Amino acid sequence: MVYITRRERFCAAHKLYREDWSIEKNENVFGNCSNVNWHGHNYDLFVTVKGDVNPTTGFLIDLKLMKTIILENIVNKVDHKNINLDVDFMKDKMASTENIAIAIFEVLKPLFEEQKVQLHSIRLHETENNYVEYFGD
Template sequence: MILRKEYGFEAAHFIHNHPGKCRNLHGHSYKLFVSLDGAVNPETGMIIDFDDLSKVVVEKVIQRLDHRFLNDLIPLSTAENIAVWIWDELKPSLPLLSQVEVYETLDNCVIYRGA
């Protein structure tokens, strides 16, 4: 079964080597979807409690990215590199992590399933 939860954060960045306007400082209202793939625990009836998942995601990712300058943590802060950074932060605490989706805008998204 796949469990998927949505989060959001606001952040600024620039892409220093971009040939267009993205090389300038700008911000986004990011959407993040975190997916876990695993069996339902027969004792709890869940893969993981949504609150337990949120504790990890908020601590490891949201608190560190929300209202921040992304280039301080991710120097080449493309959506692709942001997704990899998020994966790397979450995977040690969420072994059932199967996918992260990072929406930079409503219609631009990257999906990362680990290396």
């Protein structure tokens, strides 16, 4: 089994806020992340797939194809967008880094399966100090 990872970057805004809570409760739970005027991050996205090397090409997956899958289905949808308002795969979800990583995994998993590789993990860096890794169910 071989693992290969592709990194992409995007910038996006979001807010952690529950409409059914008071402003005070949102501020107590989410702090600055509940800012009424939103806030943003420069995200680093690491997508890792795994599988067997194709004996003909020597590739697990063509990295140009992997890049295209990630750009078309994730980065182009989130880059310079408001995750809460503009991103279809985040509709009705709290836009925490954890939930964003899970949603990205759910979008990409079947697309990589079509290429005969398995999505191993999504690693999403929100800041240089904080990141989430998700390995599926």
